[in-house]
Amino acid sequence: MANKATIYPGEMLLHPSLYGPEEYAVCVLACFIGFVMIKHLIFHTGYFWWYSYGQFYIPDTFWTIVTGKPLSKRLLNYVHNRFPNEQEKKINIDEMLDVVDDYFKTKEFGPSLSNTKGKIIDGIVSSHMPKSVLVVGCHAGYVLLRIMRNLPRSSKVIVIEPVTFIASDASSVVPNLALDYRVDKLDFIFLNRTKHNEPSHLPLLKLLEGDGSKGDSYMHSAADSAGDSKPQTVIIADKVVLLGDPEYLKYVRDSNKYETQYFQMSLEHTSEEIVDGMEKATFLG
Template identity: 50%
Template structure:
């Protein structure tokens, strides 16, 4: 056999025959397909439906010297007359949608999920609302747009810069006095003291938002709001407690950002009637599936 070994002829192109050329062509094809999958399919999730390349928030903040909330407000302000007051909320939400679609992605319910949110608000006409995670303010504007005039709205948002942006957006549309932002203490402490600090007995509607992977499940918050049945210190209402009143929970991004414990709890605990809405992630191609879960507390 000498120093012969399988594939030795591949080392010397002068010795190539048809078999060696076929092997090289097939190998080149396989490598090209691997590169294509690594580059194209991975990069696919970094592009919007309009072909806008997605640059991570931290990179843009470093390059521009402006935070996400500052960039958003500058863009919204550029779409309206600087001296305008009480701007129609549709104009502000359209500007936000345009920014998220064409400039850079940020979680919001947008129009398709927004229709689900709108329909629930219109159907149940809540008089007291709790929003946990308003993020950049779009979902809150959407909720306020359809709420009864005298509804009470409380917001728990852990990030101060999101609160600042949301307050600016509320100021543009003249809704400063419609929302109370709760203290930045741990959410559990805030919820325990809502009744004593703000006089709210029950919440008719609770919106639960998720903006990042790895966030804690909403189950613990849900149990806090349920309270202790013996102490009757919960914030959920049923038709047995007060006729014509029910507590409706709507959770966003229960698929893409995931909250499996929440889904299992509202579907299997026997305390809720739930309904799932399969949608797609806002401002992205329809191949990126997401979902919302509505749960009505039955006690």
């Protein structure tokens, strides 16, 4: 009697007509493992994409198409509905900030600032009392209100914003601050990011530093000291984690021109799982 041909493990999987219970069990197990892998890949990739990119663009785009109004207009309508015209003169800045926070918490996400980050800004502005302020990117105006409510009345504030304020390109404004806006030195600078593909703040920072030999710096240096008081330029960069700005962070942290401090917190109006941060850099000259 001829010996049966040797059958190697797994060989019968190539011949479905010869499948038995074991082969079917292996096929079911393989399909299950494949399903789980694909499910997790899609879920985790989608989850990461949504919290890193999607929530910044998809809802905003959707509601802009549906309502025909950009986020700033939708927010303005919400504020007007909360405060009828006859009451607007009684509104203070704190109430306005609460309403903006409420909108971004309950209606739709917006890369604003939130009360948690706002308290950090409050502390810096209150202790530093800047007389000249530069805000690069104020979005819906939350950070601008937050800064201005603690400023001395004589302070000068310059805002660079692509849509609503003086310019779309900071590089065209900064060189002429002294001539056009009578600002020689900046006491406080706020740098904001609202999109992943925005350029780094580093070129702007170097532009503000200027060339020391030419005296074109907008930062306070040791030479600006008068008696015991030493004016300093303080810079806050927001969303340095989620939206990222590695070039800027590496420069200020490695440079002996700056003393830095990192503030970590969750992204405004989101859960604690979404980590974000702000970087404070004090120019030492």
